[in-house]
Amino acid sequence: GAVVSQHPSWVICKSGTSVKIECRSLDFQATTMFWYRQFPKQSLMLMATSNEGSKATYEQGVEKDKFLINHASLTLSTLTVTSAHPEDSSFYICSAVLRDRGNYGYTFGSGTRLTVV
Amino acid sequence: QKEVEQNSGPLSVPEGAIASLNCTYSDRVSQSFFWYRQYSGKSPELIMSIYSNGDKEDGRFTAQLNKASQYVSLLIRDSQPSDSATYLCAVNPAGGTSYGKLTFGQGTILTVHP
Helix, strand or coil, X not given: CCCEEEECCEEEECCCCCEEXXXXXXXXXXXXEEEEEECCCCCCEXXXXXXXXXXCEECCCCCCCCEEEEEEECCEEEEEEXXXXXXXXXXXXXXXXXXXXXXEEEEECCCEEEEEC | CCCEEECCCCEEEECCCCEEEEEEECXXXXXXXXXXXECCCCCCEEEEEECCCEEEEECCEEEEEECCCCEEEEEXXXXXXXXXXXXXXXXXXXXXXXXXXXXXXXXXXXXXXX
């Protein structure tokens, strides 16, 4: 099946530094990638939608200058958390759109646990 | 009103029983519906997708969709302790030939006890 490889699976960084998270589609082309954030005991919250070759679309309340998304190729999308602070500590998950027997389906990366200290 | 709402949990069932998970959605034009299972600390994994009214069965799982009532459910037969997880209902407002942003319910925690 279609696989989205997400790295790193966990990262600890110091406050004020930046962290890059990568999502690669391994056996299909991901034209669109969604980026989610999940806090403990909460559901997934959509942060932004990225489309290959164009600027990402951010959800209301998400700072585009803080969460930089790049989708330069059909197999790679990245999320960079800039000047991270402890409140950015969360579980970040990417999701790619793919055709599923005539309908569209969504496959998720394995997630990145970010801890900012 | 929440766009996608799931029955409040946590839900606890004995091993071998049927677990019933429910979800309602507010956007009447929604066309695609998904059930995901999420273990603690892991990302969601797809259990079932359903696009048409009626039932869809896959092994021990049955998804039921009623667009008139804006209701989708997931039944898990012969529940196993390994089914213990958070189940997320997700709705795509777009039709089958296009896609949109998934909207997730808040999740229902299921515990299957031996």
